[in-house]
Amino acid sequence: MEFKHSLARRILIAFVLMTSLVGGTFAVGIIEVVHLIEEQLISRDLNNELNRVLTESHAAGRPPSLDSDTRFYSNDGPAPTAVPENLSKLAPGFHEVFEGRSSYHALVREIDGHRYVMLQDQSDFEAREQVLYRVVMVGFVLSVLLALVLGWILARKVIEPVVRLAGQVRHRDQLLGMAPPLAPDYAADEVGQLAQAFDDTLGRLHEVLNRERLFTSDVSHELRTPLMVLATSCELLADNSHLDPRGRVQVQRIARATEEMHDLVHTFLMLARAQRDETNLAPHASLRSVADDLAGQWREHIENKGLSFEYRPGPPQEQRYNASFLRSVLGNLLRNALHYTDSGSIRLVLEESGFVVEDSGVGIPEEDRESMFRPFVRGPARRGDGLGLGLSLVQRICENQGWAVRLSAMEPTGCRFQVDLKASDRPAN
Structure with a gap:
């Protein structure tokens, strides 16, 4: 898989994505747990309250005594109260009901064909619950922003030795024989192993270049003697009056080729020297x-x-x-x-x-x-x-x-x- 972003940016993206995944999972988990606990606690309270009303008040033929935020509906008894239309279609069990900006928790029960509904106003609880949700979301956003800042700082710290190592490797003096090794400047971690690998590779490369320079220098130096012999022989042949014009032309060609070869050997000898100040001499x-x-x-x-x-x-x-x-x-x-x-x-x-x-x-x-x-x-x-x-x-x-x-x-x-x-x-x- 090929990435177009730098390594530091990839670390930053991975850090933010991991934080978003973990933080998002915790945020959703908190919301679901709060919702589950809310349903269990309120449904238990409503069920107890409905049992009390049915056994104490409804069975005795008295109207139930309820809190101001609780309502009771039934279609039988001493004071039947018609079940509202929006509650009449609810299946038996626990429900959340919304009317405009108000929210209610309803418990529906059917006994011998009679329908009983216990309704409790939970607007204040829902408001506090919404505040909790907002706090969770703000915490999630802040955790992502904090991950972004920390990821950027950590990415710079992690990449810094890699960038420094790259700069040292690119430096032209690194191929010189007296260049210090790279590995001692780094800890014994992955970057240190990479520096040691560069030291080994650069060492082998330096040996190859050194052998090439020595070979070129030796060959160029040894070729000077036979070239000098050729040049001297051409001068002697050119002075020979017994040569015909064709032979004299061939001798001149040999002399020119010898001179060109001498210049070429001298050029290779100078290129074999690694230091610029040597060639400037x-x-x-x-x-x-x-x-x-x-x-x-x-x-x-x-x-x-x-x-x-x-x-x-x-x-x-x-x-x-x-x-x-x-x-x-x-x-x-x-x-x-x-x-x-x-x-x-x-x-x-x-x-x-x-x-x-x-x-x-x-x-x-x-x-x-x-x-x-x-x-x-x-x-x-x-x-x-x-x-x-x-x-x-x-x-x-x-x-x-x-x-x-x-x-x-x-x-x-x-x-x-x-x-x-x-x-x-x-x-x-």
């Missing part, structure tokens, strides 16, 4: 300098494919960013644009808050855009042997640095990637 550069370098590097590849490349550097900017991360993001977006564009153009535009990469390629359907930033997800027009990690790496770097990347469509075809490098500086709406 890396070299920083302005957006303009990184974009100028990559525009010069990619222009030849883009134009060799028959595409036009437009680079708008915009006004100079003093802001400096992590050079490796910025180079990786911009390089991956340019590579992605070149990979999926067969004709038309690619454009790189620097803005005050970031940059935009646009292309006239095959584009990405709207329903697939959100998933394109997930690992191992490739566009509908799959090309080459890529694993679909380029855009996921872009997203991961942007999240690490507090940047924002957005994907939209171009008309008539193509994609537009906008990266906001100052998203973390803006206040949340």
